[in-house]
Amino acid sequence: MNEARHHVVVVGAGFGGLEFTRALAGAPVRITMIDKRNHHLFQPLLYQVATTALATSEVAWPIRHLLRKRKDVTTLLANVTGVDRAGKRVLLDDGSAVAYDTLLLATGARHAYFGHxxxxxxxxxxxxxxxxxxxxxxxxxxxxxxxxxxxxxxxxxxxxxxxxxxxxxxxxxxxxxxxxxxxxxxxxxxxxxxxxxxxxxxxxxxxxxxxxxxxxxxxxxxxxxxxxxxxxxxxxxxxxxxxxxxxxxxxxxxxxxxxAAGVAASPAAEWLGAKADRAGRVLVEPDLSVRGSPEIFVIGDAAHVLRPDGRPVPGVAPSAKQEGRHVAATIKARL
The missing domain is CATH 3.50.50.60 (FAD/NAD(P)-binding domain)
Known part of the structure; x- marks a missing residue:
């Protein structure tokens, strides 16, 4: 693989991250996909696993299998602990780091217990x-x-x-x-x-x-x-x-x-030292980039995105996928 190619790092293999990676196919880039789990989860049907209607294998698929035909994509199983914006590196829990030219954070949301x-x-x-x-x-x-x-x-x-x-x-x-x-x-x-x-x-x-x-x-x-x-x-x-x-x-x-009462965004805003809303979602620019770092994008449940009517874009899979396609088109245009 040509190491001189523009390096795109994607953190999170959910709906947004995978759709972004799919939409970036054919671009003159190399992609590194990082996720703390080895599977993509079809979250909308997770409640059926919880109530015995479906088996776990029916809502989870290995990330490597989904990307097996994409020779431009390297998959890493790792926990991200931070982002060095100045050095353009993603920091991992084992002390190592992955350098990037462009970074996409699609890290989703977690439970929120309202201070309890x-x-x-x-x-x-x-x-x-x-x-x-x-x-x-x-x-x-x-x-x-x-x-x-x-x-x-x-x-x-x-x-x-x-x-x-x-x-x-x-x-x-x-x-x-x-x-x-x-x-x-x-x-x-x-x-x-x-x-x-x-x-x-x-x-x-x-x-x-x-x-x-x-x-x-x-x-x-x-x-x-x-x-x-x-x-x-x-x-x-x-x-x-x-x-x-x-x-x-x-x-x-x-x-x-x-x-099932509330969610908070992943620690993406903390990693970036970026402004966030009350739920912890990064306040992104209209092109979904982070203010002051046009090479960093945040999508899905980790991003605070407003619709033309001023209301927030809902945290659902179709929204994350649309945002992923939009960022992929933006990167292609820049290249």
Whole structure:
């Protein structure tokens, strides 16, 4: 490979990073793809892994396999710890560094507990394959423990699942967990009736799916209630522990709590020393570059991008892919 070629480093093999790499095919560059995991994750279906509907292999694909025909791409499994903007290097956790001519950060988002990180052990979020398998194990073990529990109150707590956050992830989890309990597992236990499982969706706002039109939120709310989900609105969670959750003036005994209430951007802004919004997303220029460093771009959930109407671009896969294509076109034009 020609080492003199313009070197593009991509951090993050999610939707945005892979689409950028695909769109840059044929350009006179060499590309290094860095990710802390060896697989690309189809995150929109992660909730189905968490609720036993899909196997992990159905939503995760090896990055090397996806890029096997791209001889211009080198894939590295590594943890990024920072970016040396002056030296144009990506810093790795083993003390080494990867030099770049152009850098794309497509590092996604992580859970946000609104200053209560101590809740995470009791209320896992759903962002990674490991998260999904953890949630699946907790749900299934709760049923197994309920099968052996003689105390009615403790049994009901084991059969109560609280989901914090009424966004798309929370709504998807609530619906599929009800289906799991009421249909999939029906008749498989002898001492409990899984149809007695109580799924409670807790949303601090006045409606679920707040980013959707009100009539769609109302439709989803009614659909969940028809399935048997209890939807609690207008009260924020103030405590999560091994016994359950407290929201407003209500206390809910639940042995399984799932967190779907908020996300924060990856540490990209910290790596760059760049300005960020309240969620930690980098405030990028209109061409998605970083102010003062036109050779650095940030896309996807790690970037704060505004639409023409002034509203932020939603953190969904199509947006990240479009941004990836846009940056690829920008680099091609520069070259």
């Amino acid at each position: 990180d101590e809740w995470e052990p009791f209320a896992p979020g759903l962002k990674t394959l490991e998260d999904a398998t953890t949630i699946r194990r907790r749900i299934l073990l709760a049923f197994e423990q309920a099968e052996r529990e003689a105390d009615p109150a403790k049994r009901q707590a084991l059969l109560t699942i609280a989901i914090v956050g009424g966004g798309p992830t929370g709504v998807e989890l609530a619906g599929t967990i009800v289906e799991l309990a009421h249909d999939t597992l029906r008749g498989e236990f002898r001492n409990i009736d899984t149809r007695q499982t109580r799924v409670v969706l807790i949303e601090a706002g006045d409606r679920i799916l707040a980013n959707f039109a009100p009539k769609l939120s109302d439709y989803a709310n009614k659909a969940l209630e028809r399935l048997g989900v209890t939807v609690e609105l207008g009260r924020a969670v103030t405590r999560c522990d091994a016994e359950g959750v407290v929201f407003g003036d209500k206390q809910l005994a639940a042995r399984t709590i799932l967190w």
